[in-house]
Amino acid sequence: VPDSSEAEPGTAPASPRTLSDAAMEELLQRVAHGEPTVDERAGTQYLLFRCGQTPCAVALVELREVLPKLPAVVGMPYSPPWLRGLFPLRAELLGLVDPAPLLLTSAGQATYEPSALSMALVAEHEGVALGLAVAAVGEIARVPPDELVPITPEAVTAVARQYALGIYISPRGSTPYTVVDMRQLVADLLAALHEDAADE
């Protein structure tokens, strides 16, 4: 049964952040402390977020951190436009990318506005961390495995099929959230960045 506190992210266009400060604080704490994310009975905890206008979800266990504000970045020359730049996170220098060009299909990108980015998720692949800019972050939903709807081959999705693990439909609304394979997404983003990297 999903959390009763669940709210759909990004319903008010004027202010993409829909969480109260207290709720955001709690969310950050939960991500930072890796709080129980998988419980067989209650289901996996997913963080709901919006990439452009597309509602998505990601297993909490696949995130390292949620940044409530889009970090200020310094742009990198000779980079694809989706690499927004570089930002310091404690002792590390991380890249901030806009995952939309890779994550969304052309259907998803049709309604996409780069200017709407307001927060960032931090995830990693083989120890290399990356910041992913998103439009909004919502609540955490606890989804039992049988409530995750598999994606049928004929379904038209806004999220690229190789990153879509299933669909979660909130019982309170009809919004379908696509569960994103964050590990694969980050691995592919890093590989694409490697392609553009300068040889030593």
Added chain:
Amino acid sequence: MPPMSDREAARLYIAEMNALLPALREHLNTLGLDAPPEQWALAASEFRRLAGATADLSADFHAEDCASVATALARALPDLPEAPISAALLASTADALTHLTTRVARMEAARRVLAPNEGERAAAGRVLTALARADAHGFSGPLRLATLPTSVLRALAGAPPAPGASAGGAKDAAVGADGAPPGAGASPVAPFSGPEGTDLTEGDLAILSAFHAGSLLDGPPPARDAAAQVPGAPNAHELAELEQIPEDVRGIFVFEASEDAQSIHRALAAYEQAPEERKHLSAAMRSAHKLKGAASTLDYDSLTRMTHAFEGQVRLVLERSLPAEAGALRVWHATLAAIEQAIAAIGMGLPEDVTSVARIEAMTADLLARAASDASPAPIPAQPAARVTMGPVAATDRDTTPTGALALLAAGEGLLRVDVRRVDALLNRVSALAINRAEQAQARHAALEAQADLERTMSRLTQLSLALADHRPDAAPSATPPEAEGAPPSTSASRLIARFLPGSRHAEPVTAAEPAPGEPVWDRLELERFTEYGHLLRGFAEALGDMGASLANLRASMRRTEHLNHAQEALATGIQQAVTEVRLVPLSERIPMLQRAVRSLAVEMGKQVSFTVQGETTEIDRDVSEGLAGALTQLVRNAMVHGIEPPEERVALGKPAEGRIWIHAYYTGDEANIQVGDDGHGINPDQVRASALANGVIDDATAASLTPEEALNLIFEQGITTVENATAIAGHGIGGAEVAQALLRLRGSIRVRSTMGQGTTFHIRVPISLSVVRALHVRVAGQGYAIPFAAVQQTVPVPPIGPDESLGPLNLQLGDRQVTVPLFSLAELLGYAYEPAAPATALVVELGRLTAALIVDAVAGDAEVVVRSLPRHLRRRAVRGASVSPDGGVLLLLDLAELVGAAFKREQAQTPTPARRLTPIPAARPRILVADDSVTIRRTLEAMLTREGYEVRTAPDGMAALQMLLSEPPAVLVLDIEMPRLDGFELLNILRAHPEFAGVRVVVLTTRAAGKHREYAESLGAHALLGKPVPDDVLLAVVRDQLRQGKSGPLA
């Protein structure tokens, strides 16, 4: 193969290998000692086929070492398990597969086909040895290293031949090198009955050790002559013993032994300088003794014997109390060289070279015999030995007391060996402190501001409390009659206004707001009257007292925190500096290598040279020191070979027979300067000019315009030489262009000065540290960058460049010369659009021979920055690293050499540069002033408006707002009404009366939004009025609307 990029080729190779290696492993798994013959035959044949394919593939992609190992694998397993198969053979086969898998994994990580590193090269040698040994002890199948295919032998061809060694081994190697296929079926050479009765032939062993010694890709030169192994070539037994010493123990031994050898070098050099100081010989003996002890503990027999011989040689001089003669010195140095070679061989996992021992022991015996038979000095050797002296430390502008490793050594203290990656990780974490410090400073600043706000509120409350006491309803009327209700602003406010707007026609009381006769009179502020006044007033005073006490406590805590913060910052800065210094090593580390080069060349060429070093304690970053090694060696070799004349020629020229080569190191600012000079015959600039002209480096016109010094510096261009036939000696290593390139990579530079007949001096400048750089902060295309200070000669203002003008060359005065340099836009070089900004600044940068001017938007000063390398996936062309500035922002450190070099190439190729996209400079962000006495409201509005992209200023009262209106006029003023000092209505009155404020749009934001207040505000010129609280989007919409109206025209 079809042409493909290196990256494509690597991808293909790695993919194929990743398919082959698991298949090989699978087949090997089915091969057990007890495998049924049919199963064995099938699996072994398949294994051989796949291993052969792996070898061919590796050879195709130039991974020669992998090809060799795979070839050995393809020949390792017999057709049938009828011969006795040893478990060792299967284990060695598995190890060889693991080795290949590890190699491929590293290539996969690097995404290219890599030559083996030192460890891998040693591992490949070990794997091959183990396979050969297992074969020797196991079945007598077709495996013979001498029958390796052409690819291996081609790789081996680089190894020295083996004259006098086993004819079979030498012949086989030679056949292979000639390309004649030895073939799989070639008959094995006659088995060698070595002392241990192994089946390995001398030829096998010679090839093995040649293979070890560097026949693989990019291997170091062979550690010794393969031929020299004849009398006691290492056998399988010795190899097995060698392998028993764990890798880490061996590593530690090699490190310590190298240190000891260095100590011996230093002691001998000091002794040669002052032969009467016998303590130097004692020091050499101590180090040799220590080294001998360690070597014998680990059973390195040859090394033990050579060190023992060295002790004997030195003791001879010590005991006889006579200075060592030249012959003895030569033997010492030869022995020390052999000892160092032996240590190096151990480091590479090679077997000990026993032939050197025999040579050294023979030389020692000879020395001892001469000493015993005749106390008279030994005959002077035919070749005059080079005299190598170490000079005193030069005085520099930095403290030159030996520090770091050198000081510790001098003090007899130990050294801690730390993996450099750990130091770098530490450096990264320490520099992250800078970010935390910046955040702390921001938080502290906010806390101090809040405290100041509190204090102001406190003082207002105190004044209010006094005023309330004066206005008690039961109190007697005050001497000054209260102002009539609805009266214009107080005269005190008018006096304040007069101070701000002197000479104003409205210095007198503003009267515009006076009500017309007959209009209803009303209380603007509608203050309520209280009953039970005294009681409340007392309560109020008490609360005020409590608040005052709390404030005092807060002030004290803040002071303590401030004090602690300062201490903490000083500590963090100190740690950062200390960690940076951990990476520094003294230049003296490079000297022994140079001394050896001088010594051996002097003997070889019959030249007499004194080699002096000043400032050897100059410390530079470890990476810089390593990067300098090749350049310094080349310069010293050049000086020896081309600079210093033979003794007879020098004497004929009236010079002393002994030539001089010197190295002089010193600091200037954050750079280390190293001069390498000689007093030889110098370089002829005309010859360099001619060579450059002949090689097409310069054209006739340029050749004619070059000064001799400029012509001389052309030797750092590709393909320039001043020597008709470069000798074999100087032909080794790297040339002038490579020296210059190596220094550019270190962010350094090199210049040369030479006077014909008197000598040549090369002047190298390198940064002391690559991780701490003094950098100029510039702004380009709206972003900050750091540029290494050392590259920037000067900054010059650039005249405004019109949108349609192209960037022509720039004429400027550089030192005493008038020069014309190309002008580039740094924004364009970085791939951004160039937006002409007036006034712009150009940085004149000098990179090697190239001088150029780069336009930047602004120069924001300079500072020392700690540079961190970027993670691999974020490395980009022209970016050397990043630095986190104290305010937590990131600055990219640019590689100007790369950027400017590419720009020059583009210009030379006359490729039309892309049309400049001239976009207008983006308008400044609109400024909003929020005037409100509530801190909460000020902060909330400031955050909200800033988020929306506005530049926001705040004022806590009307007077402060008026000051800001004068100093930084906003586009929109968000104005509260009830404020201390000057209220909103009064401020509106002033604005309306002064035309200089006509452009300011005023949005009144008040709790008093009722009809009469609204009308009054409008009558005073407010453009909009909103009641508190107001939703964010409503306020934003009104602000946007006002900005739009403000642009379209003046106030109605």
